[in-house]
Amino acid sequence: MLKVTRSAVIDAPVEQVWAVLRDFNSHDAWHPAVAKSHIENGEAADQVGCVRNFELRDGAKVREQLLALSDQDFISTYCILDATVPLRRYVATVTLKRVTDGNRTFWHWQSTFETPPGREREFMDMVGRGVYEAGFEGLRRYLRQGPRAAIAPRPTAGEMSGQAVILKAFGGVDQLAYENVAVPAPGPGEVRIRQHAVGVNFIDIYVRRGDYRMVTPPAPIGMEAAGTVIDVGPNVHRFLPGDAVAYAYGVPGAYATLRTLPAEQVVPVPAGMEPETAAAVLFKGMTAEYLLHRVHQLRAGETILVHAAAGGVGLLLCQWARHIGATVIGTVSSEEKARIAREHGCDRPLVTRDYRFTEEVKALTGGRGVDVVFDGIGHAAAAENYEALAVTGHWVSYGQATGAVPAIDPARQAAKSLRISRPVLFHYTGDVRRLNEMAKHVFEMVERGILRVATRHRMPLNAAAGAHRAMEERQTIGAVVLAA
Amino acid sequence: MIRVYTSSVIEASADAVWALVRDFNGLPKWHPSIAESRIEGNWPADRVGCIRNFRLQDGGVIREQLLSLSDYDLQCTYSILESAMGVENYVATLKLTPVTDGGRTFAEWSAEFEAPPARERKLAEDIGQGVFQAGFDALKGYFGRR
Numbered sequence: 001m002l003k004v005t006r007s008a009v010i011d012a013p014v015e016q017v018w019a020v021l022r023d024f025n026s027h028d029a030w031h032p033a034v035a036k037s038h039i040e041n042g043e044a045a046d047q048v049g050c051v052r053n054f055e056l057r058d059g060a061k062v063r064e065q066l067l068a069l070s071d072q073d074f075i076s077t078y079c080i081l082d083a084t085v086p087l088r089r090y091v092a093t094v095t096l097k098r099v100t101d102g103n104r105t106f107w108h109w110q111s112t113f114e115t116p117p118g119r120e121r122e123f124m125d126m127v128g129r130g131v132y133e134a135g136f137e138g139l140r141r142y143l144r145q146g147p148r149a150a151i152a153p154r155p156t157a158g159e160m161s162g163q164a165v166i167l168k169a170f171g172g173v174d175q176l177a178y179e180n181v182a183v184p185a186p187g188p189g190e191v192r193i194r195q196h197a198v199g200v201n202f203i204d205i206y207v208r209r210g211d212y213r214m215v216t217p218p219a220p221i222g223m224e225a226a227g228t229v230i231d232v233g234p235n236v237h238r239f240l241p242g243d244a245v246a247y248a249y250g251v252p253g254a255y256a257t258l259r260t261l262p263a264e265q266v267v268p269v270p271a272g273m274e275p276e277t278a279a280a281v282l283f284k285g286m287t288a289e290y291l292l293h294r295v296h297q298l299r300a301g302e303t304i305l306v307h308a309a310a311g312g313v314g315l316l317l318c319q320w321a322r323h324i325g326a327t328v329i330g331t332v333s334s335e336e337k338a339r340i341a342r343e344h345g346c347d348r349p350l351v352t353r354d355y356r357f358t359e360e361v362k363a364l365t366g367g368r369g370v371d372v373v374f375d376g377i378g379h380a381a382a383a384e385n386y387e388a389l390a391v392t393g394h395w396v397s398y399g400q401a402t403g404a405v406p407a408i409d410p411a412r413q414a415a416k417s418l419r420i421s422r423p424v425l426f427h428y429t430g431d432v433r434r435l436n437e438m439a440k441h442v443f444e445m446v447e448r449g450i451l452r453v454a455t456r457h458r459m460p461l462n463a464a465a466g467a468h469r470a471m472e473e474r475q476t477i478g479a480v481v482l483a484a
Numbered sequence: 485m486i487r488v489y490t491s492s493v494i495e496a497s498a499d500a501v502w503a504l505v506r507d508f509n510g511l512p513k514w515h516p517s518i519a520e521s522r523i524e525g526n527w528p529a530d531r532v533g534c535i536r537n538f539r540l541q542d543g544g545v546i547r548e549q550l551l552s553l554s555d556y557d558l559q560c561t562y563s564i565l566e567s568a569m570g571v572e573n574y575v576a577t578l579k580l581t582p583v584t585d586g587g588r589t590f591a592e593w594s595a596e597f598e599a600p601p602a603r604e605r606k607l608a609e610d611i612g613q614g615v616f617q618a619g620f621d622a623l624k625g626y627f628g629r630r
Contacts, residue, residue, distance in 0.1 A: 008584070008586075100612075106581070
């Protein structure tokens, strides 16, 4: 593989240079080698994936595709798809950096490629001098003349009307109303989604009751959905209309047919995965992912206790923990749930309707207790959790289906050197890179068949109240999904 | 966490500038604020982990540890162990990149650190301009004289 690097300093602020270079269709205006440029299929010239056609002054033709564009880091990467010159596997990156001393711009242009044997020098010279160095001079000349206007923003439809479940006041399921709502066009950095499936999570119930003050009623609720992109606002380069996407986002409002939200919080759904599966697994799967890999780094040989082992998160925790090589004890409220938990990797499901489990846990672990408790139950299980843990055990409290955990007593921790975590998923997914890493990890586990996601409860969006009631009455098994 | 970033262009080849700045004990040769420098424990000045102990023109003393040094990437990283500046978790990077157009050097000097909020702005200014930019100006003078 050959590598060509050229760099220059341009006497203009980095924003001014970037405004020209980020436009993938601008080269016929400033590059002396480019006679004509156009973008195929009418796509925007800053849309990742767009393809440009160059006609060069020497008659050569080149088709290139935009692979990455970062307005934050001033980086653009592209490759040649086909060309009348024999440049193969050509990938180039333009990087700009601010020269703070004098408010100038450092421009770095680098590529790797292959050529037919014996013609290496010829093409390295052509790329280095004919394209990059000529480009530096061309841009300097162009900036002296005063550049043309930047790319026009992509057209988007205006407001659209949809339906949403609105929480009228904190309280019971009767406070949920199904209403018509206006969904705004996506602004800068936003994406508008036609939602096909909405995931129901216990957090929605805490929000409805007012346990977590995340909204001020009247307000839409819901944290998770999957669907397709309708349109994107300015500065969104990761998605195109029609892309399959999903999100588990910390601002409620997912119980809706349409939604506009920050593109950064949206993740791509793998080809072939049903929206219902994505909506059933993203939030709960990322919860399992961060509980087993980040909050606690579960190792083979550890013994864990999963409360509500047949619940949406519970079934995923059992499967994933078993895959890692842990021994899984679970609590469930019925024989049927015990059977299902066992089918999903729970070694010893304990049927208990009154949240008493210590004796059996002790018996199953030879009196030692478990290394970790994954607890979404909260109040009702708190006292027994202390008892069920082994010395140096870890109590991971990630939910509170029966109410808030009572005040932690350090003396009880000290009795066994216990560690207690009270993590919140959105603190972990607030970091965009980590969010995408976690979502990818979850979808991969589904595609590999390690996480089986069987949705037993699906209802229409306007039956959200019934979904809440069923979950609060402990009637559901696995994920609950609303069809939007 | 505060981040300070200063960059400049030096009229000399990156190899020449790097030969001067890669010497972790060489600040007095070119930086105007540094009076004296020595490496503790007789370590070589390009061994990662070595500690430079230098005295400023104003009498202050700073101890800094070399965390990485790459002759391939023309980059070094170091942290402050002791100083009177009142910064915590200070890690700085000095990086050079050749500018092929004109055979010059693009130099970047950046730091991340923590400090009491009331002093952040003043420290960022002191470090970005007083230390990094003053160093670049000195390098420009150093290579301009030859």
